[in-house]
Amino acid sequence: MAKRAASSSPEPDQEGIIKEPAAKRVQFSNDITEHENGNSKIQKIESDDEEADESVEVAEPDKVNAETAGDLYLETIDRKRLDFDFEKLCSVSLSNVNVYACLICGKYFQGRGKSSYAYFHSVDENHHVFINLQTLKVYVLPESYESKSATLDDIKFVVNPTFTKSDVAKIDKVPIEALDLNYKPYRPGFVGMNNIKQNDYLNVIIQSLAHVSPFRNFFMLENFEGKSELLQRVSILIRKLWNPHAFRGHVSPHELLQHVSAISKKRFKITEQADPFDFLSWFLNNLHLALGGSKTRYRSSFVQKIFQGKIRIESQRITVHADAGDRLRFETDTQIQITETPFMFLSLELPPAPLFQDEIDKNIIPQIPLQSILSRYDGITAHELAGHRKRYKITEAPPFMAFHIKRIIKNNLIEEVNHTVVTFNSLALNMAPYIEGASEPVLYDLVANVTHESVEDKHVYSVQVKDKSRDEWLKIQDLYVESIRREILFLNESYIQIWERRR
Structure with missing residues (x-):
């Protein structure tokens, strides 16, 4: 027993330093193994003992300490300073590769290695929690380990709502x-x-x-x-x-x-x-092309399936002749050219505003029903354009009909705005008179109404949209959102309208 005790006790070397037996010494490796996808990091230690035949993971208490330290840093996150709506660019290098957002100040930085801008920011500003804007993984710097706390889920959802x-x-x-x-x-x-x-x-x-x-x-x-x-x-x-x-x-x-x-x-x-x-x-x-749509094939993308329809155009050429008295005569060609073409929008012409008004009519804004300007597509009313008389008729109506009410007229010298008010009912617009072969009412309901306003010679736009869950209308102009009554939607200068076909 005495011999065993003596052999197991450490003895000083020549310099008086006591050394532990080799079998009890361990060396912590500084190498960190990281998976290619960056999901986790495992720090390993290896025994110097010759009998050790495998690597072992860091002891569980060490992991708990690391996670506890990360949870402490989470208290420094300031959600009120976070804004993920901006371009995902590093605020220093302007790179869009491997960008992290600091969850304390909200700034963007590239990378998280020891030579990265995020690492320098964590050391200089004492900001420790960063989220990768692509993978949504949260890391604590400069230690560079991942935090998987459930308290971060709300931030991840704001970055990328699903x-x-x-x-x-x-x-x-x-x-x-x-x-x-x-x-x-x-x-x-x-x-x-x-x-x-x-x-x-x-x-x-x-x-x-x-x-x-x-x-x-x-x-x-x-x-x-x-x-x-x-x-x-x-x-x-x-x-x-x-x-x-x-x-x-x-x-x-x-x-x-x-x-x-x-x-x-x-x-x-x-x-x-x-x-x-x-x-x-x-x-x-551009959305149509990005979805793989064709430039020639009808309804070849999801966008076109929503908005695209077909229209028939009948065209007669107008010719000018001079008789013996030098009087001009305008005659239409007997030949009618018929073509059928796809459309995404229907342009609606407003009648010109009166040039002269008396004192009583000066402050009266002219009004016209929506059905009146839609008569252009009844297949009967003719319109003169570029030396031709044309008639239009919808042959295939899309699920959503987009109207463009032409208010702004531009030429080389001036820009004129027609302030005529278009009156309409937001429910049950019957498009049957303008659709070929429609024997029953084809009803559309208004979804969105973009309106125009002239303010100090500038164009200002707002939009009226319907909350279907509450059957209410709201007006949105930039940051301002307010309720608006259905009965007064038409009082604004409608510019673009989107109507949904009833099923």
């Missing part, structure tokens, strides 16, 4: 009332959008399309990973509009605007006003 089919099916049926971080109530889907400079032309179109049910449902449920950047940004913006767990009761279209400005080659900008109809036409056509 919905199930049952969630989407309830949108138009069940009223939803939500609260933001300041306990201020808002309606998901009926929230304001930032007007960064002069981008209300885009805001009203996105708000309108976000209430076209099949369009909205498609972009809320479809997975666009690996597809067009335009599709991805439209999808995330629509999902944020309908987010019932938002931190604030409004969203910013900044991310979509930046991309639109780039791919349209500065045709549509943040800082310059544009025509909402021009943007709508460009936007739907």
Whole structure:
């Protein structure tokens, strides 16, 4: 026994330093093994003993301590400073690769390695919690381990809201009332959008399309990973509009605007006003192409299946002759050319405003029923255009009908605005008189109404949208959302209307 005790006790070396037996020494490896997908990190230790034949994971108490430290840092997160609506670019390098958001100050930084901007920010500012904006994984820096606390789920949902089919099916049926971080109530889907400079032309179109049910449902449920950047940004913006767990009761279209400005080659900008109809036409056509649609094939994409119909055009050429008295005679050609072409929008012409008015009529704004300007498509009324008399008739009506009421007339010298008010009933618009072969009423209900207003020689746009779950109408102008009575919808200058066909 004495011999065994002596052999097991440590003895000093020549320099008087006591060393532990080799069998009891362990060496902690500084190497960290990380899976390719970045899901987890495992730190391993290896025994110096010759009899050890495998690596073992770090002891469980060490893991608990790491997680506990991460939970302590989570108390520093400031949700009121977080805004994930902006372009996902590093605030230092302006790179869009591997971008993290600081959950304390809300700034974006690239990477999380020891030479990354996020790492430097964590050391310099004592900010420790970051979320990867692509993978939605949360890491604690500079230690660089992942935090999987359930208290972070609300932040992940705000970065990338996700919905199930049952969630989407309830949108138009069940009223939803939500609260933001300041306990201020808002309606998901009926929230304001930032007007960064002069981008209300885009805001009203996105708000309108976000209430076209099949369009909205498609972009809320479809997975666009690996597809067009335009599709991805439209999808995330629509999902944020309908987010019932938002931190604030409004969203910013900044991310979509930046991309639109780039791919349209500065045709549509943040800082310059544009025509909402021009943007709508460009936007739907580019979504159609991004979804793999054909330039010639009818209804070859999901977008065209919603908005595209067919129209028949009868055209007669007008010829001019001079008789012996030098009098001009206008005659129509006996030959009628008939063509059938697809359409996405119907343009409606307003009658010209009277040039002269007396004192009594000076302040009276002219009015005209919607059915009167729709008579252009009854197949009987003729219109003269570019030396031809033309008649129009719808041969195939789309599920959603988009009208463009032509108010703004531009020429080389001036820009004129026709302020004629178009009167209409938001329910049961009968399109049967304008559809070929319609023997029964074909009823459409108004979904969205984009309105125009002239303010100090500037064009200002707002939108009226229907809350189907409550059977109410709301007016949205940038960040302002207010209720509006159904009976006075037509009092504004309607510019673009979207109507839904009853099933």
